[in-house]
Amino acid sequence: MADNGNKRKVMIAMDGSEYSEGALKWFVKNLYRKNDDDVIVLHVTDHRDSMSYSSPWMPVDPALITLAFQKEEEKAKITIKKLDAIIMDAGLQANVVRAHGNPGEQIVKKSEELGITMIIIASRGLGTIRRTIMGSVSDYVVHHSSIPVIVFRN
Template identity: 45%
Template sequence: MKVLIAVDGSKFSRDALEWYMKRIHLRENKIIIVHVTDHLRNFAYNTSVIPADPELIQLAYQEEEHKARALMDEMGDFLTKNQIEGEVIRLFGNPGELIVKKAQEIQADLLISGSRGLGLIRRTVLGSVSDFVIHHSEVPVMVYKH
C-alpha cells in the first residue's frame, strides 16, 4: 500500500503520523511524506508581520524556510531510523491543491492528514487544508483529529 502523509510541522500532523504508525502501518507499505510551503498562507497566520516592513517579511520568510528544512530533515531521519520505505517531498504553493494532486500523481492508496482545529473565523477566511483534501481527493482520506 502507498500512503501519502501530509505534514506541516504541527503537533497535529506528528500525532497523525504516530497514529498511523501504531495502528495501520505494515512493513510492506511505502510512505510518502509531503510538506507544502505556502508563504502567503503562513504570513496570514502570523499577525506580527506588518506587510509594509520588508525586514520583518524577510525575517519571517527565513524563519519559515529554516523550520521547513528542519522538518524535512526530521521526517527523512524518521523514515531511516524506522527502516521505512518511502520519501519526503517538499512542494510550494496551495497546500490543499498540491496534496490532492500529489496523491493522485503517485497513485496513493490512502491520504492522511492531521487537523489543526482552526476556529470558525480562521477556517472561513483562510480555509482548511483538511476540508479541501476531503472534498477534492479521489484517494481515500483519513483526517486525524485529537
Template identity: 40%
Template sequence: MAEDDKPDMSNFRVIVLLAVDETEYSEYAFNWYRDFVHRPGNFLVLLHCTDHDYQSMRDASPGQTKTMIVELTEKMKFIEDKFGQLMNHAGISGRIQRGSGKPGEAIIKAANDEGASMIVTGTRGHGKIKRTFLGSVSDYVVHHSPVPVIICRKH
C-alpha cells in the same frame, strides 16, 4: 525532483501520502499512521507544503525577503530532519517531498502525481467560525480527493 530521480515504487502495493508541517498535529498523524495503518509493503510520501504569502515576499524589502527565505529554509529543514528520523526509527520506506502553494491543492496534486492509494493528514480542530473564515485544509482535501482520506484528530 526530476522524473528519473524518483525511487522505484513498483515493489510497493500501497503508496500513502501523509501531509506534514511543523505542528504537533502532524507528528500525531504520523504516529497514528505508524501504529494503525502502516504495513511493510507501504511506501510513505511525506509532503510538506510551504504556504507562504508570495505577495508579502514581493512587497518586502530585500532584507525582509532574505529573512523570510532563511526562516522558510530553516522550517523546512527542521520538518525534513524530524520526520526523516521518525521514518528511519520506525523502519518505514518512503521519502519526503516539498510542495508549494495552497496546502489543500498541493496535497491533492501530489496524491494524483504519486498515485497515492490514500491520504493521511492531521487537523488542528478549528471551531466552525474559524474554519469558515480561514478555511480548512482537511475539509478541502476530503472534498477534492480522488482517494480515501484519513484525518487524525488529536484530542
C-alpha cells in the same frame, strides 16, 4: 485510484506539528503494512503570508521579503530533518517529498502526480468560526481528493 497490485501508495501530509506527528504514529500503529506500503511523507512550504499585504513584510523594503523567504526555507529544512527523525523513530520506511504553495492544493496535486491510493492528514480541530474564516487544509483535501482521505484528530 492507481492500482499497484497489493501495494498501497500512502501519503502522509506533515507540517511538523504535534498533530501531524500523531497522525503518522497512528498510521504506523494501525494501518502500516511494511511490505505492502509505499509511504510518501509530504511537507508543503507556503510562502503566501510573506507576499501578502496583510504580512508585516510587504509594505516595507523588498529585501525584507527575501529575508522572510529565507527564514521560511530555513524553517522548512529544520522541519524536514525533524520529519526524518520521526520517520526513523517510528520504524517507517518512507520518502519525504517537499512542495511549495497552498497546502491543500499541493496535497491533492501531489497525490495525483504520484499515484497515491490513500492520504492521511491531521486536523488541528479549529472551531467552526475559525475554520470558516481561515479555511482548513484537511477540509479542502477531503472535498477535492478523488482518493480516500483519513483525517486524524488527536
